[in-house]
Every structure is written in C-alpha cells, then in structure tokens.
Amino acid sequence: MTDRWALAPAEDGGVEIAPLGPDGLLTGPARWAADPAEAVRGRPEVTRWVWRSTAEVYPRLLATGVRVERCYDIEDAETLLLGHEGRYGEPRSAAAALARLRGGPVPPDPPQRAAEPGSQSLLFEPQSVHVPLADLVEVYADQQRRHDATAHPERMRLLTAAESAGMLVAAEMNRAGLPWSAEVHRRVLHELLGERYAGGGEPRRLAELADEVSDAFGRRVRPDLPADVIKAFAQAGIKVRSTRRWEIESLDHPAVKPLVEYKKLYRIWVAHGWSWLQDWVRDGRFRPEFLAGGTVTGRWVTNGGGGLQIPKVIRRAVVADPGWRLVVADADQMEPRVLAAISRDPGLMEVAGRETDLYQSVSDRAFSGDRAQAKLAVLGAVYGQTSGDGLKNLAALRRRFPKAVAYVDEAARAGEEGRLVRTWLGRTCPPAAGASEDAAEEAGIPQDDPGETVAGGQEWVPGYASTNARARGRFARNFVVQGSAADWTLLLLAALRRTCADLAAELVFFQHDEVIVHCPQEEAEMVVAAIREAAELAARLTFGETPVRFPFTTAVVECYADAK
DNA sequence: AGTTTCGGCGCC
C-alpha cells in the first residue's frame, strides 16, 4: 500500500503537504510546515513524495539529514510523457503543464544554468516558476491519466518511477561526492607532467615535448595549435587533414612521437590538472553534479568537472576513506545483453543467458572464435556501422542472430522515416520531422539541410536517404539499445540504493554501466551481493521474464585504479 | 570585451 503525499514549497519560505488518493487527487486538506525537512520527518508513513522537482526539494532535505524512500518528480515525468506523446520540445515545467491543462498561455522553460566550480548550491533552482500545491496536484492527476494512454502503461509508470528514483540517487551522490585524494592526484600529475613553472605556463614535461616537436620540424611549432601543426607537416611535404591522433600516428616523421605524447599529456594538464583539482575537489571529495536522464537516451550526464570522463591514470586519486573500501562494479557486455532482452532473439538470448564472456560466445557461433571481430560486429550493429569490415561482420551476425539485427534495423528505418522510436520502458527518441523540428535539432538529432548533397557530391537523388536521414537512422538504432540499457540501470540503482540505505554504504559514482559504492570494509561483501541481487531484480522488473543475465565484474579496492 | 563554435580527446 503506497501512501502518497504531495509536497510543494510555499512562497513564504515554508512548505505545504497534502495526502493523495490512487487517482492522484487530494484526499485531505493541505498542511503547512516551516521547512521541508520538518514536514517530511513528521510523516514517516509516507512512501512516495510527489513534488515538482527533485533538484528543487531534495538537496535541502539531505542537508538536514532527511532521506526519502521514493518520490515522483512531476517535471521529469512531464518530459517523458511529452516525449512519448510525440510532443518533444514543448515546455516541460509544471507551470507549462498546468497552462496546457487550463488553456492559458504556456510559459517557456527557464534557461539552464551552467555549473560553476566549487558552488555549493548547484541544484537549487531559484529561477523556477512557483507552482502552488493545489495546481501541482492537478498536473499530477492528469499525468496519471496520461500514463494510461501510452503504449504500455505499466512500463511507462515504471519508467517515470525509475527515473524519479534515479534523481534521488543523483542528489545523494551529489551530496556524498567521490572520495578523492588531492595528494595522490598531485603526485600523479608530477610524475606525468613534471614540475610546474611559475606563471602558470606549461609544466616541464610538456615544454620539453614541445621543444622536441619544434626540433623535429626545424622551426618553432606549437603542438597545441592544430593549424600550426598542419602547416608544419605541409612544409615537411606531408598533407594531413587534421591533427587527430589516428591520422598522424602512422605518419613517418620524427615529430609524430613527441607530438602524440604531447597531446596525451596536454589533455591531462588542461582537463584534469592542477587547476581542475583546485576547482572541483574540496574536503577530500570530487563533486560533479550528476544529472539523471540528462540525455535523450536516458544516460546520465555530469555538469562540471568532466565527472564521466575521468582518465584512467587519474583514477589513482580516487581513494577510499581509512577503513573503507570502494566496491567498483561494471556490467559485463551490457549493450548486447540488453539487445538480447529487447529483441528476444533466441540465439542471442541463449548466449546472453550465460554469465560468461558474451563476445566470446558470439564469436564461437558466428566468427570462428575471433572475439575481436565478434565484438566489432555487435558494436557495429548497435552503433550503425556502414562501411569497412563491420559490414561483412554484420552480415555474419545477421545470419546467426536475425531477430536481434532486425530489431535495430527496424529502429533505424523508423528513425530515418521520422517515426517515433522508444526504449523498452517507453522513453521516446525525438522525431526529426514534423512540428517539433526545432526541439529535435536542439536535442542533437540530425536534421535535413535543404542545401545538402548526398555522398559523392551529387544533388538530391530520389529514393536515397539523405545524409542526415541516415544519421538519424544510426541515432535511432543506437537509441533503442543505449536507452533501454539506461532504463535497466535506473532500476538497478534504485534497488541498490535501498540496500545501501540499511548500511553505512554510500553510492558515490555512476557511469553508464559502472557503479561505485563507498563502504566500511566489513560491508564490502554485502555490497557485492547486493549488486548481484539488484541486477537480477532490475532485469526482472524491466524486461519481465527473460533468460538474459546481467552479470557484473566487481572489485573491492581501496583505489579505483586497482579495479581493472 | 563577451559569447559561441570548433578541434581534439577523455569516458562509456
């Protein structure tokens, strides 16, 4: 029995709460309390709090030590429901949803803020339009009805609930932060880059490499300026279109080696160097702002500090507190397993029903034991590879796993034709065509350009998909797999969060298919078991009865870098 | 001078 209550900050700085019935409507009068924490603490029987925005309310609760079991984030649900209804891009604020219900002018969404280093109030949204509790409940009740109108109401309800849970996890992670040793980080930087010089210029090792590059070209060249490097190669008689590593790596020129090394270290210096440490690490924790469902596929993003792009060498700095451990868990071959679950391809389900290396199994069946080729083929199918060895491999894959390949092919076709494409739980890919083109464009969906030419430089050829239509096809092909994987990971996180709530363990990091739990050493084995159980529960909840297994590789370590 | 885009590369 769920006991749902609505919660809305009041304009006087207090908060209003009220009980809700199964239809989402009020079943009692609203009560006022001076602050949200007091209101929530006073209602321990409430199992789900319904509010406008988790990011608005929850950080303040956490700041006073109040944790909630479940929530329902109205604005997140609005985004998902609008997407499902093919109305991607319409304003998704509660105020806008209310205006649509009442037929008034729909206010545009407030602009997103950028993250600022060291800011302690990244999640507070003071610019948002205030919506009184009674109005909020009206929107909520309408959303309950809209769930019923979706293709799979029970899946859609699971999706909005799961993503709300994800928002709780994100807020809690944002508060916890990732344990980070500034001392180790500095040591790594010094080992890689050498001493820093006064004045903030390049550290010693970069300066040396820049000199080596210049010596090799016989003139002063700045390796961090692509235009300069391209010119220098041209003067040496080598034409390069760019200075991307894969393009210059194979060139026969003495500048290549120091140049490649320079670019690698330069990247560390500018993106994860001393100034990054200064900006993003304090009190022994790195605090990127995790944003659940920050992408159209449902993958999370972080805002600030490049939280999901921590280079391998820098992971040395992620160190557990004394007496504590990091449980680092990585889902094994998540995407092909998800493809097996959603396509129900018998062969792939059988392969994914084992916990052993899936790529090896696929290669045994379709690639004469060549694991690398099998992996390329599977990833090519998921990413939409259109040329090279991938095509040949894709054909082999299609022979053995026809339903799986057909599933992503169909998604690609739907994407090319501008039809709606959905994940397993109903998260919807913005269509390219139709009334919401601007929104799709904004979301990064490739759009047709009236002036474009097809490959080969010809003008439009009837019957051929345009370059952008094909790009949309690849996007949609990947969307169904990546997005359904995101659906599953939300359920995984929600389940894991519940177990951790009974322990001292804290979720501190999540990156697509990888999760880190920080816990006392003696809890580590319990956490490992909890991850396995959470994966099973998530699979059952997300995909229903399926033979597909979702094994994790887990490591109990003191340092993140030791996990692999 | 301030803002946006680009090139390159880190992660999955």
Next chain:
DNA sequence: AAAGGGCGCCGAAACT
C-alpha cells in the same frame, strides 16, 4: 584499418 552511437571539457578561433 577506419570512422559508427552517447556525452563534457578545454583553449583557440571565430563571431558579435
């Protein structure tokens, strides 16, 4: 070997 999905970040370059 070659190029296919999703992101964020940085400095430089290209703009207003």
